[in-house]
Amino acid sequence: xxxxxxxxxxxxxxxxxxxxxxxxxxxxxxxxxxxxxxxxxxxxxxxxxxxxxxxxxxxxxxxxxxxxxxxxxxxxxxxxxxxxxxxxxxxxxxxxxxxxxxxxxxxxxxx
Amino acid sequence: xxxxxxxxxxxxxxxxxxxxxxxxxxxxxxxxxxxxxxxxxxxxxxxxxxxxxxxxxxxxxxxxxxxxxxxxxxxxxxxxxxxxxxxxxxxxxxxxxxxxxxxxxxxxxxxxx
Numbered sequence: 001x002x003x004x005x006x007x008x009x010x011x012x013x014x015x016x017x018x019x020x021x022x023x024x025x026x027x028x029x030x031x032x033x034x035x036x037x038x039x040x041x042x043x044x045x046x047x048x049x050x051x052x053x054x055x056x057x058x059x060x061x062x063x064x065x066x067x068x069x070x071x072x073x074x075x076x077x078x079x080x081x082x083x084x085x086x087x088x089x090x091x092x093x094x095x096x097x098x099x100x101x102x103x104x105x106x107x108x109x110x111x
Numbered sequence: 112x113x114x115x116x117x118x119x120x121x122x123x124x125x126x127x128x129x130x131x132x133x134x135x136x137x138x139x140x141x142x143x144x145x146x147x148x149x150x151x152x153x154x155x156x157x158x159x160x161x162x163x164x165x166x167x168x169x170x171x172x173x174x175x176x177x178x179x180x181x182x183x184x185x186x187x188x189x190x191x192x193x194x195x196x197x198x199x200x201x202x203x204x205x206x207x208x209x210x211x212x213x214x215x216x217x218x219x220x221x222x223x224x
Contacts, residue, residue: 034212043117043204043215044155087154098145099206099213101155 003027004088009106018075020105022088025069031092033064034099035073037084037107044087044101047073083109113139113209117216124195124223132190132219134205140185141207146178149202149218161188195223 005023012018024033032051036044048055048062050071055062061074075082087104091097114137124130134144142163147155159180160168167180177199179191188207192199200223206215 032211036215038155041202041218041220043115043206043218046212046214049211098157098160100157101147103154 003090003100004102006086006088006102006105008103009108011108011110012075012078013110014080015077018078018082018107018109020073020075020086020088020107021070022073023070024088024090027068027090031090033062033068033071034089034091035060035062036087036089036099037082038087038104039081039084047086078107078109080109080111083107113207113212113214115205115207115214115216117205117219119219120217121220122222124221126196126223127194129191129193130195130221132192132203132205132221134188134190134207134216136186136207136209136214139207139209141188141209142185143208144182144188145206145208145213146180146188146190147204147206149204155204158190192221195221197223199223 032049034049035047038044048060050062064071085104085106087101116135116137118133144161146158148158149155157170158173161180161182163182163185169175182188202218204218206213
């Protein structure tokens with residue numbers, strides 16, 4: 001079973017910041033938070049991952065709460081191409097642990 | 112970033128025939144690859160874990176004799192759907208582990224008629 005909880009859908013206006021929440025209250029100390037997105041009829045795309053510090057890359061920022069029980073993915077200036085299903089996943093980094101996908105959040109960017 | 116190539120992207124086959132799907136890691140070596148299946152409006156479901164040079168590990172409920180997985184090299188894993196039936200029609204996706212992340216192929220849309 002997936003270890004994360006996400007809202008099923010969200011809308012965001014084009015050009016605004018999209019903030020996608022994720023709850024992972026049972027996360028263990030050696031598990032990372034990963035975010036992927038899947039655009040219709042394509043394979044998932046890696047976005048970002050983190051352990052406990054906030055992370056930023058060219059695609060997004062990841063904010064993890066101090067207790068690590070929840071996190072937020074931020075797309076700073078959403079475009080229509082960001083419309084996709086976003087998956088928040090917790091997993092170990094060491095080894096080759098499989099990724100277990102939940103239902104994700106369907107993000108729709110509104111023109 | 113790491114690139115995973117999956118082929119074919121789309122295939123239509125007749126019921127009872129077999130279909131092979133290839134998954135290649137283009138710029139890195141992958142000792143472990145994963146195969147997923149996705150039905151319309153559903154999330155990805157892991158089918159099996161493919162390890163180079165050894166037998167694949169199948170998830171509960173996945174028929175290993177129907178979904179044959181071969182991982183003969185560090186850059187190639189194949190999934191063969193044997194004796195395909197219409198209920199096998201789905202979107203099949205592979206992924207490969209690279210450093211701290213897993214990277215996915217483009218997916219294969221299989222339609223069995």
